[in-house]
Structure formats: C-alpha cells, structure tokens
Amino acid sequence: MLLRHTPKEITERSALMINPAKTCQPIGAMYASLGIQGCLPHSHGSQGCCAYHRSTLTRHYKEPISAATSSFTEGASVFGGQANLLQAIDNIFTVYEPEVIAVHTTCLSETIGDDLPQIFDKAKKEKKVPEGKTLIGAPTPSYVGSHVTGFSNMVKAMAALAEPSGKKNGKINIIPGWVEPSDMEEIKKLSATIGVNINMFPDTSGVLNGPLTGEYKMFPDAGAKIADIKDSGKAIGTLALGEWCSADAARLLDTKCKVPCSILDMPFGLKATDRFVDALRTVAGVTVPEEIMIERGKLVDMISDMHQYFYGKKVALVGDPDQVIAMTEFLVSIDMCPIHIVTGTPGKKFEERIHEITAPMGRKVNVRAKGDMFLLHQWIKNEAVDLIIGNTYCKYIARDEDLPYVRWGFPILDRQGHQHFPTVGYKGGLRLLEQILGVLLDRKDRDDPESKFELVL
Amino acid sequence: MAKAQKLVQWEPHNIKEQLLEKYPPKVARKRAQQIMINEAQGNTTPEIVANVRTIPGIITMRGCTYAGCKGVIMGPTSDIVNLVHGPIGCSFYAWLTRRNQTDAINDTNANFITYCMSTDMQDSDIIFGGEKKLAAAVQEAYDLFHPKAIAIFATCPVGLIGDDIHAVAKKMKEHFGDCNVFAFSCEGYKGVSQSAGHHIANNQVFTHVVGKSETEKTDKYKINLLGEYNIGGDGFEIDRILEKCGIKNISTFSGNATYDKFASANQADLSCVMCHRSINYVADMLETKYGIPWIKVNFIGAEATAKSLRKIATYFGDQELIDKVEAVIAEEMPDVLAVQEQVYPRTKGKTAMLFVGGSRAHHYQELFNEMGMKTLSAGYEFGHRDDYEGRHVIPNLKVDADSRNIEEIEVEPDPLLYKPRKTEAELAELAKGGVTFKDYEGLNPDMEKGSLIIDDLNQYEAEKLVEIMKPDLFCAGIKEKYSIQKLGVPMKQLHSYDSGGPYAGFKGAINFYREIDRLVNSRVWSYMKAPWQENPELSATYVWE
Secondary structure (H helix, E strand, C coil): CCCCCCCCCCCCCCCCEECECCCCHHHHHHHHHCCECCEEEEEECCHHHHHHHHHHHHHHHCCCCCCEECCCCHHHHHHCCHHHHHHHHHHHHHHCCCCEEEEEECHHHHHHCCCHHHHHHHHHHCCCCCCCCEEEEECCCCCCCCHHHHHHHHHHHHHCCCCCCCCCCCCEEEECCCCCHHHHHHHHHHHHHHCCCEEECCCCCCCCCCCCCCCCCCCCCCCECHHHHHHHHHCCEEEEECHHHHHHHHHHHHHHHCCCEEEECCCCHHHHHHHHHHHHHHHHCCCCCHHHHHHHHHHHHHHHHHHHHHCCCEEEEECCHHHHHHHHHHHHHCCCEEEEEECCCCCHHHHHHHHHHHHHHCCCCEEECCCEHHHHHHHHHHCCCCEEEECCCHHHHHHHHCCCEEECCCCCCCCCCCCCCCCCHHHHHHHHHHHHHHHHHHHHHHHCCHHHCCCCC | CCCCCCCCCCCHHHHHHHHHCCCCHHHHHHHHHHEEECCCCCCCCCCCCCCCCCCCCCCECCCCHHHHHHHHHHCCECCEEEEEECCHHHHHHCCCCCCECCCCCCCCCCCCCCCCEECCCCHHHHHHCCHHHHHHHHHHHHHHHCCCEEEEEECHHHHHHCCCHHHHHHHHHHHHCCCEEEEECCCCCCCCCHHHHHHHHHHHHHHHCCCCCCCCCCCCCEEEEEEECCECCHHHHHHHHHHHHCCEEEEEEECCECHHHHHCHHHCCEEEECCHHHHHHHHHHHHHHHCCCEEECCCECHHHHHHHHHHHHHHHCCHHHHHHHHHHHHHHHHHHHHHHHHHHHHHCCCEEEEECCCCHHHHHHHHHHHCCCEEEEEECCCCCHHHHHCHHHHHHCCCCHHHHCCCCCCCCCCCCCCCCCCCHHHHHHHHHCCCCCCCCCCCHHHCCCCCEEECCCEHHHHHHHHHHHCCCEEEECHHHHHHHHHCCCCEEECCCCCCCCCCEHHHHHHHHHHHHHHHHHCHHHHCCCCHHHHCCCCCCCCCCC
C-alpha cells in the first residue's frame, strides 16, 4: 500500500495540508503567458520557482517551456529585486528577442514588495525595452489562491492591454480558461464551424502541441497576437469560460472597454457545450449549422449507447474548480453519481455550485473547496466508489483502493495525448465517455470469474 | 540510419566565440570565464569559474537551494516525515518527481515518500508570522503518523518574515520525547544553486541524526555509500552487487534511506563517495568525528563498478573478500560484455554532450566510453571548481558572499565514538598500493584536450552547441529535453532518467547500453523532413501518365 498511513477515521486538520489538490500561482501565470505569440514568461523571484514551473509544465505538455528568472540571491531579497529585473529585461530582449515579456511575481518578490509597474517604467526610461515590444506583469503571490488564481491574474493582465474604442470589430472575445492546447484548438474549430469570428486569448494551441521538424523555434508562429489582444476592446462581446480562470479578465474588458461579457462554464460535457454553442449563436446572431447538430447528436447517441454501464456508478473527482464543476454536471447528466469532490483552489461558490448540480441525485455529496487528496482518499475509504477522475497523483489512491481511474486535469505526468486530443465540446465529450467506459469495462474483464467472462458485454 | 561520419573538426575557440557573440558585453565577460577549453594534459589546466550566480534573464538549467535540500537529499528518505513550511507550491513540485525509488520492504514499515506535506501558508501567515501554524502542523503530523522524525524545510518567504523554524523544531522535539524534530534553513534564495541546499541538508542530518542509533551493526565489511539517490533504482542494483560480494552498505545518503540508516552511519568502516559534489563534506566530517576514511567510487559503468569494488576489497584487505569480489566481477561481466558487443557497432563513433548535476556529467562518460562514444562537451549544473579541477584546489577557493551564507559546521573527534579504522601506517601502505583516500581529480583530466567544459550551461548556449556540433545525443534534465529534441537530436535525462533505470552497476550498464542504442538509432530521427522536402527543386511530372 503506497498510501498506507492514510487512516479511515477523519480528523479535522487546521494547519497541515497533505497531498494538495492545488499548486501555486506562478505556474498558472507561466502557462497563460505561453498562450501569447512571441512571449517569454519571466518569473520575478529566486530561480528555483522558475525551474520547478518549467519542469512541471514540461512534464505535462511534453514540449519545451522557455521562461526566464530574476535569479534572486540574498542580496536581492534584502535590497529589492529591481536591479535584477532591469538586468533581466535587458538580457532577454538582447539574447532571445521576444515580442513580449510577461513577468509574474513570486512569494519572494511579493513579500519584499517589488512594484512591477514602477520597474517597468524605469526599464522603459532606461531604453531597455526596444521599440514596439511589450512588457506585461501580473502579481502572483504563491500564498494567495492557487495555480488557477495565477492563470486568471495573468489573463487579466492581458485584458488590461485592451484599448477602448467606439468602433467595433465584429468579433467575439473568447477567454478559454486553463484548458489543454487541444481544447483551445477545438474551441476555435467549433466557433469557426458555427461561423463566428472570434478573438481568443490566451491560446496555447500550436505553442504547446507543436510539430517535430528538426527546427526549434522558441517562439512558434502560434498563440494570441498582442495586436489582437489589444483589439479585444473593440469586440461585440466576451464569452469567458470558467468563473475562476476567466471571469476577472472578462469583467475588466467590460468595465474598461465596455465590452459586455457572459461568464459560462467550461464546455466539458453535453450541457455546458450546449450553453456555449447557444451563447455563441446568440451573441453573433447566427444559426447553428447542421454540422454541429450532427456532432451533438453523436454525443447524445453515445450517451444512450453507454448509459447501461454508467447508471448509478459512484465517482470521486478532484481538480480545478471550473473543470470540476463542468465535469460534475457531465457525470450527473450521464446518470453517474459523483459523491466525493475536492478542489484545492479556494472560492465560496464552488461548494454551492456542486450541491446545486448534484441535488437531483438525491443523496449526500462530500465536497470541499479547500480540500486535499488525503481527505478525498479518506472519504473513499469511508464510502467506496466505482471510478476516480483526476490528475496523475490520483494513481496512488486508485492503486491502493483498486479503482478504475481516468486521468484528467493538471498535471498529467505519466501519460501523453492530452495535449492533442480535446476533452471540451461535443467531440471532447465523446473522448471522455470512451475513456470512462474503457476503464470500467477493462475492470470488469479483469475481475469477472471465468464463467461470467463474455465476448459481448 | 547513422548520420554521416562527421568530417568537420571544430576549433574550440571559434565555438566559444560563437556562443558568446550575442550576449551583452557584461554577460559575455562573465560567461567567458565559465566556458573552458580543456587543456588538461600537461600541468596547464586553466581555471574555470563555477559556483557563481546565474545571470538574471538568462535561461538557466539550475534550481534552488530548497530543491537541493528537500528534493535531492531529504526527498528519498522513507520514514522521516518531510514537512515544508511555506506556500503550497514548493512542496507540490518536490512531490515524487525525482524518481528516487523506495523499498519499505513490508506494509508495516513506515513510508512517507508518497505524502506531500505543507503548512500551505496564506497571506495572513506571511503578515502575522507562521510559527504557530508550523507548530500546529508538526503536531498534526505527529498525531496522524507517529513518525521517528519530522524534518521541517523553510521556503523563501519563511526566511524573509523571520519564522524561527529551529526553535519550533526544538520545542516540538522536547514536547514529543519520542520523535526527533529538526529543521533546515534552505530558503530558495540562499546560495547560487541546489548545491547550497545539499550542504544545508547534510549538515543538519550530520548534526541531528548521525550517531543516534542504538542498534549495533555487526557485519564484517561495513561501508557507507554517500551521494547515491536511488534514481530509477540505482541504489538497489548497487546494494545487490555489494551484498553478493559480502559487503554491507549500512547507510546510503540518501537513496532508499531510513532514519536508522542515517543514525548508524558512524558505525561503518569505510565511506564511499559517489556524487562528490553533493556530499564530500559529510565524508570529511565522518572521518574527523568518527575516524572513518573515505574513498571516491563510481558505480556508473561496468568497468568503473569493478574498479570501485576492487578498491573497497583492497581497503579491507582480506583475501577472502578480494577473491569474492573477483568472483562476482567474473560472474557479472559476461552478460555485460555480451550486450556491449551487440550494441558497440551501432554506437561506436557517436558523440554525446553531458550537462548534468555535479558528478553525473563525469560518471556517465565511463558508460559512453564503453560504447565507443565520445563526449564532445560537458559541464555541471551546480558544480564547484573542485568538481572540475580536483580537490587540490579546495584550499584556494574564494569564499564569496553567497557561500558565506551557508553554514559550515566544525567537527571534532567524538570523545566516545571516535575510533581510527586504520593506523597511519596502514593508510600509507594502502595508498602505496593505489587506494587513494580523500581524493577526487575532477572532470577535467578525463576529458579530451580541446573539448569544451562549460559551467552552468543555459538554454541559449545548449541550442547553439547542438546546432554547431550536432552531437548524436544530448544529456541534461527535463527542462532541456524538448528544445533539444525539436532540433532532431535525442535527449536523455540523466537527473531522473526519463522512464528508464537503473543505470548503475552491472545490470544498470546493460540497461544503459540498450537505452542509448535505442535513442541514437531510433528511426524517428530520420522523419524530420517529409520526402517532398528532401528534393524541393524536382519539377512535377504526371507519374500516372
């Protein structure tokens, strides 16, 4: 037993976090920054943060993750990090020639109180920022919120670039939230099929699921262009996917540039995708084409074909709030019962939303917004489930409790493909169903006695 | 599939110039001192600048002091609760990511490796101080797990706000009575690399744990293995071989380590140092305080393994052991040589670059030599000058402000436990016979004249080197993996071994030969260009006509 010390009996803990379901802000900011074309993320703090974030993102996306650091040592920690950041900005523009440097802070630079806007001003005054190049910055102290908060803060910093204008560009902004590059690609495809002209940021598709050609480009020809991000102030509306990841940026566009916004759930599963498509159709004033109806119909068809295997099956679920809310709804919609749910990212609305979504199941659901995976495991020990869905760390629980397990969320360190195959939209729904059914029936095939082993299940 | 034999011979000064040309002058000046053209033959070894700060904005391969302390040294300890005091991230990133394997033997033994514990500091803790929360977390960990020991690690903000983690540790230790609690001031901003963290970890383990065991180790040939982290199971393979020879490794620092193994390290009769960088000072302290001599060993490479085993046997000096070691080598080598023979024609003449840690970039060259592969360029991510130039430079090392911040502990012979294992005369006799004590010659003498030795290589230089010299293989860490592979050159992680291992010892050598054969000869590297890109000038014809 790999988690042999996890007791069934649950005691409240006030200070000790064990096996967290979250990590810290800067990694989210780094991921978001990579969704801007020609952008080098920069971590303002000591070099370990940057190394850890790059390592984790690399292990998840299996792609090069370039990012620089201010390399604080004790001196900078005492006297402030301004000199380090100025030197870094100069070196980065000289050596790597990015279009944008996206700086995020760390708990170190936040604690000593470094002021990014002031340092940026100084860098510009000292001509360390070449003509036409951009600096953006986001505060991402690691002791507030989680990686999701950091993502949201950097996306908000992008939205802050938007320029107000009386002239509209006829586009709809889509802020996709922390989803895979493949998901961002799918959102773009879905919008194109519906015939809506969108402007999406951040966009990591093509950046973090690029080709292998024998050439390395630190800045691939992909990602959201700075010009388009600036142009987002002229859009006719913004669809923000996910309250935790995207709402702040969308609201900023609303208050700053008077671009109205609608905050939707991330389009995982049938219903959330329906709402996304409906919102796109309404804002853009188009009719949903037959092609999309067929895609949707295929998902409904698969739900009906698979329904017999899912009905009443109990699920434990862990992940980031936006994703988990949509996934919970999807599971309920296919007649499964998500009964143990944690996220590490704090936020009051999470537990409420989960209770609302799971209310039709008519049974008690364990849910904790500031939970950890130690607690999730204890809940499972107290009431067993048929399936666990979550990031790679779930595999220890799955093995100990002998549970079918679907990898989904961040980080996935031990499998590949998630950067290429979407799980959002109707197509993504098909993939999720295939994965869930696969693990459930593999399990049945493994466990059934020989007399019960059948060719046709 | 083999690439055409390289005809271009590089001029090292020219390469160095190309690496530096894009830098701003200040950066170029600094980097120039860290890029050394090896002229090891003769007595003219030029100095390399190492263990100095990385340059802000230059994408470095390095990590931080916390990573060296918690991630590298204390991470592989199975029955010590490792509790990180700080915001959640630091603990999260060091959670099972180094592939150091553990065998807790049975379900009743403690194994906390799979648990990630943190005080998850919030902004209120930063403002009002986190000592109370830390004490509460230590109490909760004790109540839940009843461990033998709890280790506390400081992260950046903890040092800034001045939480006294050592006082909390002391108080809690006294409070429990049956649980050793100690702390590490390993804030990420200390020092210039992971190396500072190794130092902090080792000092505290030496101070708080070594010598505390009450069980007497009665084996005949007892050694400590220092600087071996059981990545991909290396330590398991080394232990298998040692055991087969009748040598007992009573304490590995720190692969598959337990509290009691650390605590009984003072009972060994010889310390064997694998990774010189991470731990040479522990070997020195064990000698000063307990009288245990140390030798440098290397279990990476079959020949190196055999040599190290012979060295150990010579030290103990018993013919029975010497014969046993020879018998084991004779038994193990045929399998190794059989695979080496298979692989050799496919790897011979290929070239590699190694930029790893602080010893691995040296050790792995043995394995590449065994495959007929040449190392074009190498360097350490967090080495010091002695790792490059040998221990004789240690007295001349400048102590700068960053090193001064790392605690040095003074040790003296232990009044009760100090016991010289060999007399001065015996040691001198052994030295005459070729067993060199307290010595490491470093990387430089083993590399060819004119090869490039580069300290703290960064992403820009790595790419440039690969573009100019087109090696058949590049070895570094996970952060470097995919930027190198995008260039069409296979990349082998030598920190955490990708998915492979063990690579130590005899079986490890076999694994490594096969792994490298796969990497440099995989068909995938020939797919970079589509067929129509090979001859773009061809004019179109209707082949169907």
